[in-house]
Amino acid sequence: MNLAPTIRVHTEKYMREQNLKLQHFSDITGINVGTLSAILKGSRPMSMNQLNQITSAMGLEKGYFYESYGVESFIESAPHWRRLEPYLYECAEIGKLDCIQQVITHVTDDRSYIEQLFEVAEDFFVKGLKEAALILYECVADSEKYQHSERLALCQYRIFLLHKTLNKFNNLNAAVKFEPYIDKLNEEIQLDALKDLANLYSTMNLWDKVFELAEESIRRTDLQIQLHFMRRKKKPRVAFYPLFTYKAYAILHKAHVSGERRQYIQALEYTDIYEEVVNKINDPTGEEQELIKLFKGWAEGNRYLYKLLSGDFEVLNDYHVYLDANHGEISTAFVYILQAANQYFYNVDNTLNRFKDKIDDIRTKKYVNIYNEQASNFRYIRLFYELAKYRLNQNLIDQGIDDLITSLQRCVSSNDDMMCIKCIDLYGKYRHFASKTQEKQYTKLIDKLSVPTFRS
Incomplete structure (x- = not known):
């Protein structure tokens, strides 16, 4: 088996090809010539800053050697926190998640780094480096010796927060896994x-x-x-x-x-x-x-x-005034305005016309409300389902079916079985009115719904 060339080998090859003497390359990199010589001889470890200086001097993008650096510094050699910590930060900031995963899986064999890794994970979490934080939290949780510790519980809480997606099955699984740890927090x-x-x-x-x-x-x-x-x-x-x-x-x-x-x-x-x-x-x-x-x-x-x-629609005008001043509540409000309109067969066309632009923004994902992503997705599905019912009750069939397909699209991507069933049931009542384009869209969605997804 051929061994992959080391960073030192790459660097020396580049210097030969460019006909660069050590002093000249030292000037280009900004690294002291004695330090650079020791690095190339392998008698001195390379810092992250020096790695980035050498990479830049060779005209390569930042992170080009990160995978090699991880192997050479933390897998083939005894890891040292003074070099590991900046490596994790650099990888997280440019999205080199595979490098983090590879190194951390090896490093957590040494339990002396668990506390420091947890602290870095917390800092990543605060800074919004969520994917990198999740890798660290999962490794710390897997390595945690004291299974009733507060640190383990906090790891599980962060994992729960970071694992939330628009897929309801994934969310339920994350919630059930985390809930037993609440009392340890x-x-x-x-x-x-x-x-x-x-x-x-x-x-x-x-x-x-x-x-x-x-x-x-x-x-x-x-x-x-x-x-x-x-x-x-x-x-x-x-x-x-x-x-x-x-x-x-x-x-x-x-x-x-x-x-x-x-x-x-x-x-x-x-x-x-x-x-x-x-x-x-x-x-x-x-x-x-x-x-x-x-x-x-x-x-x-x-x-x-x-x-x-x-059934008290006398408050609707006052509700309009409230929503004019509270745009963040519009997606929630219209779910229930339309639900009430459908339940009592009440005409809310004036309300829909008044807030038409806001509803269009929600439909095209330009509108951001004050709720979290999961709640927003839930309201999106219900909003266009109720809007579809309202339009279909008005005999606006083409528009109603379009709204129904909008709701079904999000239902399918979220694995929302209950709302999928409601959408399918409503579509079945009006299917013979659907255009060829609508029927094709609907069939594609049903095909996606019927394909089982296997998870490990």
Whole structure:
């Protein structure tokens, strides 16, 4: 078997081809001639900065030698954290994820680096280097000796957050895998985890689970608030938000669940309760004022929403004014406006015309709302399903089928079985009106849906 040329061999070959003496190449790279000589002789290890200087001097793109450097410095030689840490950062920043995976798989055999790797993963997470962070978190979790440690639980929490996709099966699998670790987290971080889990389960229509998590969140938040007031010396906040936020948000979840169960009076009562929670905050900070404003805005919008779903369309004009000032709520609002219109056979053409541009932006993915990607996807599917029903009820068949196919496309890509079935059922009632183009689009989507996907 032929061994791959080392970086040193590549460099020496380049110098011969370019007829460069050591001093000249030293001048080009900016590396001291004595240091460069020692590197080329193999008597001195090469730093990442020196590697980048040599690579640039040879006219190659940054990262050209990263795979070779990883093998030579961390697999074939004993790894040293002083060189490994900058290597991980450089690879993460230019997307050399395979290099990180290759080196980390080898390095984690030495458990002395677990703590440092976790700290780097946390820094990657904060900086938005999510794919690189995920590799480190998974390696640390696999190598964690103390299976009940808080660090392991935090790794699993980060993995859960980073594994979320638009595929509902993947999300459910990630949630089920993470949930047993919640109790091992810091007590305040548990509140973030419960909120994130409830958000995810709500996109799957698992309302009993959402309600259960909301009640548990309220219980744990109340306990943390009590402990906070009992402490003589205030500790720095660990949770992402002020504590009251989690109680208010959990009650908002309970209102949402009640609304989905068509218990609209109960939903309005919960809405009053979470608004009361935020109104009780004394001398709020700037951050708390922003959150209070957010919850009060949600409460106002949700009251219109639950009244509409109860059949009270007299609030629709006031809802228009609210949405004019709160564009981030439009995708959510129209799901329920159309649902109410379909349920009570009420004409909302004026509303659709008023916000036509916003709906078109949602359709063409130009519109970004305030919710996370999974929730946005869930609302997108429901919005165009309800819009399709509304158009079909108006006998606007061609437009209605187009909207239905829009919803089905996202259902298929997300493996949303329940909404797929609803779309297929509705299409079946109007299939004989579909154009050849629409039927072809529909058939392609059904073919994708019927092909089983095997996962390891």
